[in-house]
Amino acid sequence: MTDAxxxxxxxxxxxDFTNAGRASTSIKExxxxxxxxxxxxxxxxxxxxxxxxxxxxxxxxxxxxxKVTPDDVTIDVRDEGPGIPDIALAMQEGYTTATPEMRExxxxxxxxxxxxxxxxxxxxxxxxxxxxTHLVMRVHVS
Amino acid sequence: xxxxxxxxxxPPACAGNAATPATTLGSVRLAIGADIxxxxxxxxxxxxxxxxxxMSDVLVDARPGYLLVTGLANVQVIRTxxxxxxxxxxxxxxxTIPPDVLALAREARVPVFRCQRSLFETAxxxxxxxxxxxxxxxxxPPA
Numbered sequence: 001m002t003d004a005x006x007x008x009x010x011x012x013x014x015x016d017f018t019n020a021g022r023a024s025t026s027i028k029e030x031x032x033x034x035x036x037x038x039x040x041x042x043x044x045x046x047x048x049x050x051x052x053x054x055x056x057x058x059x060x061x062x063x064x065x066x067k068v069t070p071d072d073v074t075i076d077v078r079d080e081g082p083g084i085p086d087i088a089l090a091m092q093e094g095y096t097t098a099t100p101e102m103r104e105x106x107x108x109x110x111x112x113x114x115x116x117x118x119x120x121x122x123x124x125x126x127x128x129x130x131x132x133t134h135l136v137m138r139v140h141v142s
Numbered sequence: 143x144x145x146x147x148x149x150x151x152x153p154p155a156c157a158g159n160a161a162t163p164a165t166t167l168g169s170v171r172l173a174i175g176a177d178i179x180x181x182x183x184x185x186x187x188x189x190x191x192x193x194x195x196x197m198s199d200v201l202v203d204a205r206p207g208y209l210l211v212t213g214l215a216n217v218q219v220i221r222t223x224x225x226x227x228x229x230x231x232x233x234x235x236x237x238t239i240p241p242d243v244l245a246l247a248r249e250a251r252v253p254v255f256r257c258q259r260s261l262f263e264t265a266x267x268x269x270x271x272x273x274x275x276x277x278x279x280x281x282x283p284p285a
Contacts, residue, residue, distance in 0.1 A: 021221030106197035
């Protein structure tokens with residue numbers, strides 16, 4: 001791999017449960033093909049998948065961007081949606097505003113953001129109610 | 143709920159047991175009497191089992207090579223298995239597997255089984271296979 005930054009963006013549609021997870025699966029395959037260790041690939045994939053499911057469940061649309069440098073793998077997630085009024089509360093395991101339909105998909109148990117944090121080395125969240133949410137998830141390469 | 147079948151890297155000298163045959167998709171399938179829906183290789187290893195309907199719980203509890211037992215039958219189960227490097231999925235309670243779920247499983251090469259038993263009984267039988275034969279208190283099989 002060269003020092004050049006690798007960037008790939010994925011458009012994600014809200015409420016599209018059929019394709020939910022496709023971007024994260026592609027991100028995982030891309031990192032695997034780049035030769036990253038399976039542990040790193042799995043951590044990034046789990047964090048990306050949780051973020052993608054949150055986007056699909058709550059937002060109208062959004063973009064996931066994979067950025068790879070020699071030092072870090074970063075997933076940048078921006079969505080247009082309801083936003084998160086209380087980020088500290090949303091970070092607590094078990095806190096959720098999910099609907100029964102979301103839970104029927106196997107998600108929405110209030111584990112998403114904590115699980116993202118568990119699988120990343122750095123996580124930054126900013127959100128504006130009625131506008132959207134921005135997540136930056138970073139995993140160090142070494 | 144999850145249980146680990148990884149063999150101990152340094153078995154205790156007093157274990158005195160012959161090496162346990164590796165747990166495979168084939169051996170766990172026989173133990174629960176599951177139908178093969180799609181599986182390209184029954185000799186693939188199973189390192190542990192996780193039973194859940196909440197995929198976020200699976201993403202927390204499962205380790206690479208675990209077999210997922212679930213009563214949920216939608217595409218997110220297959221996506222979760224792919225993301226988490228799982229060995230395969232057992233749909234319990236004789237669940238009908240929708241065509242889109244099976245198509246994605248084939249595309250992602252995720253082995254799929256169907257078991258008529260309840261989720262509870264399926265998980266219990268798998269626990270016996272993985273941790274039986276005087277398994278250790280920490281959930282790993284005897285060395």
